[in-house]
Amino acid sequence: MEPDKERFPAISLAYDVMDLGGISGAVFNAAKETALDGFLAKQIGFLEMSIIVEKTIAEICHLKNCHKTEMCLSNILDIDKLSRNFAAELIQMQGS
Secondary structure, eight states: OOOOTTTOHHHHHHHHHHHHOTTHHHHHHHHHHHHHHHHHTTSSOHHHHHHHHHHHHHHHHHHHTTTTSOOOHHHHHHHHHHHHHHHHHHHHHHHO
16 A cells, blocks of 8 residues: 555655655755754644755755765765755744
8 A cells, every 4th residue: 555645745755855865865854853843843834844844855955966965974964954954944934
């Protein structure tokens, strides 16, 4: 039985990240954790979490060519910080 991707959009995002490869998984993880923090702090709703993650992946992976970026600790730490900051900005804009 296939998961319901309409009901659970984060599943589609996870598959997309696997297809992208490179360090896109680090972008996904950072955005997901930041969105969850925003949800727990009541800054965004439950459904907005996947939107924050999707927008962060689209923007950061486009800017940084995640699929081509070398998988090394310094690149992962850099992309993690950039992704968390971008997701946090999106959360702030949602609350405005």
